[in-house]
Amino acid sequence: MKMLSIIIPVYNEEQNIPNMVQTLDQLLKEHKISYEIIFIDDGSKDQTWEILSSYKNLSYITSIRFSRNFGKEAAISAGLRQVKGDACVVMDCDMQHPPKVIIEMYKLWLTNQFDIIEARKSNRGKESMMHSFFAKLFYKLLKSTSGMNLEGASDFKLLDRKVIDAMNQMPERLTFFRALSSWVGFRTTEVYFEVGERFAGKTKWSYMKLFRYSLNSIASFSTLPMQLVTLSGIIFFIFSIILGINTLYNLFSGTAEVGFTTVILLLLIIGSVIMFSLGIIGYYLSKIYEEVKARPKYIISEIISDDK
DSSP: OOEEEEEEEESSOTTTHHHHHHHHHHHHHHTTOEEEEEEEEOSOSSSHHHHHHTTTTOTTEEEEEESSOOOHHHHHHHHHHHOOSSEEEEOOSSSSSOTHHHHHHHHHHHTTSOSEEEEEEEEOOSOOHHHHHHHHHHHHHHHHHHOOOOTTOOSOEEEEHHHHHHHHTOOOSSOOHHHHHHHTOSSEEEEEEEOOOOSSSOOOOOHHHHHHHHHHHHHHHOOHHHHHHHHHHHHHHHHHHHHHHHHHHHHHHTOOOOOSHHHHHHHHHHHHHHHHHHHHHHHHHHHHHHHHTTOOSOOEEEEEOSOO
């Protein structure tokens, strides 16, 4: 029987873990699926690790604890390297990724027709209009800059062992799992789900965290923002030629006027473009700097597993 691994990153999810363990255990046993559950505690500050430690006698649960908060992408990477199954499912712990969809993805995978089964949102659930607007804006920007259509995409997906091995071979530190699993290729299909309500607690994603996450994601899969610098230079070069011709015409026709308004406006515009361009270049340089330092994506302080 093929084994399925469930990867669940957690951060301050003390209220959700027991319910998730019970739900998955009941669901997967009901469908006679061999499985393991891998929890990655991403530096939680509540009783998350204590709860995970209480499952140390359950051989099908592996718990990994980071030395601090390294982020969800690092937690997923750690989970992928721990997988023992023939395939894995990555999902959240708050029940917004409905566990019953796992069965649908698992059955599709068993047909040997697909290596990646993407679970996409048929709706975004209960979220603010502002959050929904910026989410749609992010996906449109990502599609226009990288060509990847991730509208409705999530981290909720099933990966075959060959996909897991391919992703584990990638040395980059700054990853965007949601897009990286599409970039690797392989035979892919989609299933759709309705976002459920959180079982307990509230989201850990603030608007500032989402903004940084969006910038990192776009920078990981596109250099188009760098090309905006070149585009701005071309536009202002053409503008300067037109303005130069107009100035010479006014000079020779005797209609030139003395004044600083035009000069000041030009200085402000050009200065703003230069600073904006330097900001884009500096951001990409900072990402290169983080990569070349080659520090590990995460540091594990403790593992509870039956793998001796």
